[in-house]
Amino acid sequence: MADGEEQFYEEGEEWEEGGEWDEEGDWDDDYDDDYDDDYDEDYEEEEEAIQIRPEMGGRNRMPNCGIHTIEIYYPQFYFKQIEMEEYDAQPFRYGPSVIGKYTKGIGQIEARYPTDDEDPISFAMTVTHRVVERMERDGWNETYKWSPDGKPLKAWNAIGRLDIGSESLVDRSKSMKAYVMDLFERYGDGEGNIEGVDMYNACYGGQAAGLCAENWVESDRWDGRYGAAIATDISDAGHVAMFTVGAACTLTMYYPDAPLPHHAHRCSCILHRFDFFKPVGWFHMGPVVDGKYSIDAYMSCVDTCYRTLRAKMNDRPLLKITDYNVFHTGGGWHIVKKAFERCIRSEDSKILAEERDRYVREKLLCSSNLLKIIGPCHTVSSFLNISSVTMQEWDRALGKVLLVFTYGSGCASSMYQLRYDDIPWMEPLGVWKHKHFYREAIYQHPSSYIHEAYVQTWMQFDYVPKGRTMGGIPVSLYQLDVYYLMEIDAWGRRFFHRGGMRKGAYTKAEKAKMSDAAKSYDKRENRGMRSKYGNLPPEGEEYHQRPWETLERDAAQELEDKWRAIEFEMCYDFNMDDSQEEIVDSKHAKGNKDQQLVVISKNAPNSWMVPMGNDGQPHSYHIVGTWTCMKVPEEMQSMPDGSFLFEVTMGVNNWEQFYIVQDGDFEKPIYPAYERSYKDMPCIGPTFRKVDKFWLISGNPPDDLPNDDAGEPGDKYLVSFRWDNLKRVTWKKTATKEEACVDTASYWIVGSWTCWDPIEIPKDETGEGRHVIEVQKTPLGMQFQMLRNQDSLQTIYPDIDDGYGDMYSKVAINEYGKDKCWNISANDGDVFNIVIQRDPSDLSEVSVWWDFVGQRALELIPNRYFLIGTPNNWGKDGYYHEMYWNGEANGYTCEVQLYTIPTEFIIIENKNHQMMIHPDKKDCSQIQAHEVRGPDNDHQGRNWHIGKSVADKARINDTFVVKLELEPKRAITWKKKDA
Numbered sequence: 001m002a003d004g005e006e007q008f009y010e011e012g013e014e015w016e017e018g019g020e021w022d023e024e025g026d027w028d029d030d031y032d033d034d035y036d037d038d039y040d041e042d043y044e045e046e047e048e049a050i051q052i053r054p055e056m057g058g059r060n061r062m063p064n065c066g067i068h069t070i071e072i073y074y075p076q077f078y079f080k081q082i083e084m085e086e087y088d089a090q091p092f093r094y095g096p097s098v099i100g101k102y103t104k105g106i107g108q109i110e111a112r113y114p115t116d117d118e119d120p121i122s123f124a125m126t127v128t129h130r131v132v133e134r135m136e137r138d139g140w141n142e143t144y145k146w147s148p149d150g151k152p153l154k155a156w157n158a159i160g161r162l163d164i165g166s167e168s169l170v171d172r173s174k175s176m177k178a179y180v181m182d183l184f185e186r187y188g189d190g191e192g193n194i195e196g197v198d199m200y201n202a203c204y205g206g207q208a209a210g211l212c213a214e215n216w217v218e219s220d221r222w223d224g225r226y227g228a229a230i231a232t233d234i235s236d237a238g239h240v241a242m243f244t245v246g247a248a249c250t251l252t253m254y255y256p257d258a259p260l261p262h263h264a265h266r267c268s269c270i271l272h273r274f275d276f277f278k279p280v281g282w283f284h285m286g287p288v289v290d291g292k293y294s295i296d297a298y299m300s301c302v303d304t305c306y307r308t309l310r311a312k313m314n315d316r317p318l319l320k321i322t323d324y325n326v327f328h329t330g331g332g333w334h335i336v337k338k339a340f341e342r343c344i345r346s347e348d349s350k351i352l353a354e355e356r357d358r359y360v361r362e363k364l365l366c367s368s369n370l371l372k373i374i375g376p377c378h379t380v381s382s383f384l385n386i387s388s389v390t391m392q393e394w395d396r397a398l399g400k401v402l403l404v405f406t407y408g409s410g411c412a413s414s415m416y417q418l419r420y421d422d423i424p425w426m427e428p429l430g431v432w433k434h435k436h437f438y439r440e441a442i443y444q445h446p447s448s449y450i451h452e453a454y455v456q457t458w459m460q461f462d463y464v465p466k467g468r469t470m471g472g473i474p475v476s477l478y479q480l481d482v483y484y485l486m487e488i489d490a491w492g493r494r495f496f497h498r499g500g501m502r503k504g505a506y507t508k509a510e511k512a513k514m515s516d517a518a519k520s521y522d523k524r525e526n527r528g529m530r531s532k533y534g535n536l537p538p539e540g541e542e543y544h545q546r547p548w549e550t551l552e553r554d555a556a557q558e559l560e561d562k563w564r565a566i567e568f569e570m571c572y573d574f575n576m577d578d579s580q581e582e583i584v585d586s587k588h589a590k591g592n593k594d595q596q597l598v599v600i601s602k603n604a605p606n607s608w609m610v611p612m613g614n615d616g617q618p619h620s621y622h623i624v625g626t627w628t629c630m631k632v633p634e635e636m637q638s639m640p641d642g643s644f645l646f647e648v649t650m651g652v653n654n655w656e657q658f659y660i661v662q663d664g665d666f667e668k669p670i671y672p673a674y675e676r677s678y679k680d681m682p683c684i685g686p687t688f689r690k691v692d693k694f695w696l697i698s699g700n701p702p703d704d705l706p707n708d709d710a711g712e713p714g715d716k717y718l719v720s721f722r723w724d725n726l727k728r729v730t731w732k733k734t735a736t737k738e739e740a741c742v743d744t745a746s747y748w749i750v751g752s753w754t755c756w757d758p759i760e761i762p763k764d765e766t767g768e769g770r771h772v773i774e775v776q777k778t779p780l781g782m783q784f785q786m787l788r789n790q791d792s793l794q795t796i797y798p799d800i801d802d803g804y805g806d807m808y809s810k811v812a813i814n815e816y817g818k819d820k821c822w823n824i825s826a827n828d829g830d831v832f833n834i835v836i837q838r839d840p841s842d843l844s845e846v847s848v849w850w851d852f853v854g855q856r857a858l859e860l861i862p863n864r865y866f867l868i869g870t871p872n873n874w875g876k877d878g879y880y881h882e883m884y885w886n887g888e889a890n891g892y893t894c895e896v897q898l899y900t901i902p903t904e905f906i907i908i909e910n911k912n913h914q915m916m917i918h919p920d921k922k923d924c925s926q927i928q929a930h931e932v933r934g935p936d937n938d939h940q941g942r943n944w945h946i947g948k949s950v951a952d953k954a955r956i957n958d959t960f961v962v963k964l965e966l967e968p969k970r971a972i973t974w975k976k977k978d979a
Helices: 081-088 101-105 120-138 176-187 205-218 239-244 291-312 333-347 353-367 369-374 378-397 429-437 508-512 516-524 541-545 559-571 870-875
Strands: 021-023 049-051 066-073 077-080 110-113 159-166 198-200 226-235 246-255 260-270 324-327 401-408 412-419 483-488 494-498 581-589 592-602 621-625 644-649 655-662 669-672 695-698 716-723 727-735 747-751 759-761 770-776 783-788 791-798 811-814 830-838 846-855 865-869 881-886 891-897 903-909 912-919 932-936 944-946 959-965 971-976
Touching: 066 120, 066 378, 066 412, 077 081, 081 101, 081 110, 081 239, 110 239, 110 369, 120 159, 120 176, 120 226, 120 246, 120 483, 120 494, 159 176, 159 205, 159 378, 176 226, 176 516, 198 205, 205 226, 205 246, 205 378, 205 401, 205 412, 226 378, 246 369, 246 378, 260 291, 291 333, 291 401, 291 412, 324 333, 324 353, 324 378, 333 353, 333 369, 353 369, 353 378, 369 378, 378 401, 378 429, 621 644, 669 727, 747 770, 759 770, 791 846, 811 846, 865 870, 865 891, 870 903, 881 959, 903 932, 903 959
Parallel strands: 110 246, 159 198, 159 226, 324 401
Antiparallel strands: 021 049, 066 246, 066 260, 077 110, 226 246, 260 412, 401 412, 483 494, 581 592, 621 655, 644 716, 655 669, 655 695, 716 727, 747 759, 747 783, 770 830, 783 791, 791 811, 830 846, 865 881, 865 903, 881 891, 891 959, 903 912, 903 944, 912 932, 959 971
């Protein structure tokens, strides 16, 4: 319609999308913007004006609003429905008639459920905290697109509306959202400007919350932040009806330009029916329900919504024009299938059975993956089914349309469409199952009463959860990123803590991240904090990061099983396992099209990889220790009882570290599970892995260890190794020194002017225990450390917290000297003698100082260039690819073997990470137009990528030659070796 053209509508004619107000009659093209006294007379009556509804995607609506991601939570406990059938088939339950009803009948495989330390509120708090952490971790916060300064809002401030839908409410006045808002106030600098409250309706409340969040993002009141909808429910069931249980929670993020936007029209059907309800004061959580009548109401809403939406779509057959279908799953897969087939028959009453089955297989089946393993969960069902389609179909869904029918008894329903414009920020189904769903799951036999504890929380006051204790579930199996109910106090107030009884009280570091307002109200309202509930675990990160904390074990696990589990966890490397495997799923990663996610099913790992049992063959064992710079394996003495012994003489540092190798072979190391390990701790190996952990014999044991190893340089210790069922390494002090210990070691300096390569410090014959080296100051600086016997475990450095050490700094000797250096401030050309001295009468006294010698003509040191990147972990482990001058190539070159595609890298000058040579673009190939920048510290993740371009013809294990040209123009190029 042209500007100014009139638009009239006959009765029954659709409104045209577009425009605001139009009027019957001609517009005056000469209308004067100034006020006209005759305006009231000239202006037509308002009754004669007609309103044209806003256009979808019009000026007052944001475009393509819809689903950005869905965060899914489910409790740990589960049972298998086939076992539930067997259990219920017993005479004291329902008898054999139930066989096949839960599996083939309603289509269930497993079911998830909580005990009494979780509820719909804790579910909602968990998904909220997780999705904010995931937004920060994965970098999909897009609020920068609509912020005035072009910068993203902080994750805890990036949500502007939050609605919660549930039928499992715990308070008739206070919304569940209020509990969730504690997180935003606590971690979002007091954030409270978030619209929305709870939506209460059987099964439909979650979708009502979702539609409200969607409408807000589309509206002219949207402020640039995410809309969020939480659906949280527990389909609780007493022990007599456990086959109906299910529990989950989803948080759905809505935003413009979404990967999964709402598409075309939607419709609803809301009616008054008494098929399912939960009256106030009812004696338990369960509903008053008429099963058959409830199914009739469901099907009636399906029919009404289908007819209404089809009419809005100009009578186009909905199932034929959509690619996938989601139906609310309140009673299991069989109800979904019936509803879908009902719509098929309404489109074609004569459809053949084969065609109908094809529709079910191609359009519906992919929506049932999560339903079948989680169970029915009221308001969450539709979001789980949308997630199921998204995670299974992945990139196959791009450009396709999803039809959603959502329903709640009583009754309320809606039908709408979604369109896959991109892959939402989720994970493929196979990856998700492997990484999350079963990793911390806790299997329960159907006879378990642990869920009954949750059912009994109905109308409880002054209550502390006890289900896990009654069920014998150890504290170690709490999930650290899940909120748990700690108490319902005498007034019905609920208090939660992330990590539950496994996690301690908030640390100082955690409290520092919280707003003062939240901490103030914790005290003002006398809220139940973690310290109130006792049994506090040891403080600190190390407690939660011990290797065995990640293993599924019960409280009675024996020492042998625990040690074997630790060893398997540390030894097994799927990259090195060539046992048979089957590809279960393969998808490209969201946000990185060059990365492919592959889920494989493997047979038992090869025995050579995890040799935890003794092979029974005769072997020799050798010890490798710091007294030989970790270079020489020395044979241990074999004893008749099967043990192997070796006597260690304590060195001048008053500590020694060591590990053991089988048959003198460095490829068969045996080492401890922990750094600087004490005796009688878990052992790893023989295995192919690089050794980075050692046993430590210390003459100065820390306060938390026994004092029986206390000693001095020259004392003797007998190390014993024995391999029966378990490998054991222990030792004991056997003798004190008989004569003074003499330091015969060599000392080496590593500095900025040597590119941190070691240079030996000559021994000064004039002073006992003194070593001196002359060094000239150059533009490369004079930052340095020292090494004893070129051993990185005996690094000599200033014991400082930050900055540089000086001649008065305390000297430390161990492996923890990373980034701790001495620095000599001087002018270029100044010459110094750098001295290290160890007092022969007290070897623990070590001094480092320097004397000014004078000024000399500057001798410049040529620059050296090193490649760092994915092949050498960006130099973090001390490994660099040095580039050497190649006259034929007129540049510096080095070889790089590809272990990943693409392989990323940059160049650094003189091993100085502040002097980086890099491209001016991210993910840069050599054929891409770009400039070479640096050396500087403005890297910002801009790397070269070998293998990004098809022209590289790169494959795993290929070797490429990388060349750096400085003249006449700086350039980085590469080519396949011998190509």
